[in-house]
Amino acid sequence: MSGEERKLQKDTRVLVTGAGGFIGGHLVAEFRKQGKRVRAADVKPLDKWYQRFDDVENLHLDLNIKQNCEIAAKGVDEIYNLAANMGGMGFIEHNKALCMLSVLINTHMLQAALNHGCQKYFYASSACVYNADKQKTFAAPSLKEEDAYPAMPEDGYGWEKLFSERMCRHFREDFGLYTRVARFHNVYGPWGTWFGGREKAPAAICRKVIEAKLQGAHEIEIWGSGDQTRSFMFADDCVKGIELIANSQILEPINLGSTEAVSINQLVDVVEGIAGIKLKRSYNLSAPKGVNGRNSENTLIKKYLNWEPDTTLQAGLEKTYAWIYDQYLARERGDAGVVRESSAAG
Numbered sequence: 001m002s003g004e005e006r007k008l009q010k011d012t013r014v015l016v017t018g019a020g021g022f023i024g025g026h027l028v029a030e031f032r033k034q035g036k037r038v039r040a041a042d043v044k045p046l047d048k049w050y051q052r053f054d055d056v057e058n059l060h061l062d063l064n065i066k067q068n069c070e071i072a073a074k075g076v077d078e079i080y081n082l083a084a085n086m087g088g089m090g091f092i093e094h095n096k097a098l099c100m101l102s103v104l105i106n107t108h109m110l111q112a113a114l115n116h117g118c119q120k121y122f123y124a125s126s127a128c129v130y131n132a133d134k135q136k137t138f139a140a141p142s143l144k145e146e147d148a149y150p151a152m153p154e155d156g157y158g159w160e161k162l163f164s165e166r167m168c169r170h171f172r173e174d175f176g177l178y179t180r181v182a183r184f185h186n187v188y189g190p191w192g193t194w195f196g197g198r199e200k201a202p203a204a205i206c207r208k209v210i211e212a213k214l215q216g217a218h219e220i221e222i223w224g225s226g227d228q229t230r231s232f233m234f235a236d237d238c239v240k241g242i243e244l245i246a247n248s249q250i251l252e253p254i255n256l257g258s259t260e261a262v263s264i265n266q267l268v269d270v271v272e273g274i275a276g277i278k279l280k281r282s283y284n285l286s287a288p289k290g291v292n293g294r295n296s297e298n299t300l301i302k303k304y305l306n307w308e309p310d311t312t313l314q315a316g317l318e319k320t321y322a323w324i325y326d327q328y329l330a331r332e333r334g335d336a337g338v339v340r341e342s343s344a345a346g
């Protein structure tokens with residue numbers, strides 16, 4: 001990077017919304033490392049943020065409220081909107097209205113971006129926008145960007161994402177706002193939710209295996225038949241992809257995901273291998289399990305960026321398992337400061 005580019009980076013003021021959450025926390029960490037001036041905003045009280053850096057501007061704001069979006073957007077050059085009320089299948093299947101209410105965040109943030117002359121607006125969409133009919137088989141259908149239409153997304157959460165994607169498009173076309181949208185496919189890694197009901201499959205399985213190992217149990221519960229297929233993207237790849245897409249000429253929503261598709265049973269195999277145990281699996285067929293098969297089709301991202309997420313599931317899960325293991329033990333010790341609310345100052 002040239003001296004001029006470094007200076008530009010330092011002068012760039014960025015807003016990350018949902019900064020108290022999993023991916024938002026990683027994005028703040030990365031921008032801060034690059035020397036950007038970061039404003040971080042989240043509805044959670046500061047002591048509940050997964051990663052919090054005391055040398056960035058941290059704002060405790062409910063971004064459903066328009067005035068708060070104006071406060072957050074004032075004086076920033078770029079907005080990365082990751083705030084959403086979401087969780088794994090257990091959460092989104094039972095909280096459709098809450099998920100849809102996140103439409104207020106993106107609506108008000110887009111308006112605020114326009115009002116304050118922001119130069120860049122990134123929106124975190126999801127593979128849950130894809131048409132359910134294209135995900136009926138276990139054989140991990142790879143979803144191309146065009147497969148979002150005709151629209152039949154995940155009820156609640158997916159509809160909100162699809163609508164918000166479209167709003168980004170029309171703010172770009174009608175008002176000239178620079179918007180970029182990525183469809184994340186199952187992100188996992190350290191600093192993610194790993195208990196409490198909003199956790200996703202990789203974290204939930206790591207926790208169950210750790211629990212069984214530490215308590216000497218021989219069986220774990222799996223949601224569904226274990227045949228459902230997914231691909232999982234490590235958090236570092238997600239952060240890199242967000243930056244690349246935000247700075248690209250890619251105008252339409254694009255997949256940001258790994259193509260390493262596995263069944264949930266294979267995911268459990270990997271975690272068991274890391275833990276060094278083998279457990280009996282009890283399949284809960286009435287638990288939320290989502291679509292049967294979903295994978296990312298990466299032709300477009302490779303064409304535009306000459307890059308795609310490439311951390312192997314094994315490598316990413318080793319780091320994630322080790323982190324959850326430490327958090328689990330910290331929680332057992334009653335060390336709440338380490339469990340989820342770590343402050344990463346300095």
Ligand code: NAD
Binds near residue numbers: 024061086126
């Ligand atoms: P997360 O739940 O850890 O983070 C989201 C954050 O948004 C939370 O900290 C939450 O408190 C905050 N938030 C919710 N409502 C808010 C409000 N009204 N005002 C301000 N902040 C609010 O989730 P994550 O995994 O980090 O996801 C980040 C983004 O990526 C979300 O938009 C999500 O839909 C999207 N996404 C994530 C995944 C994944 O696998 N993690 C997959 C697809 C899309």
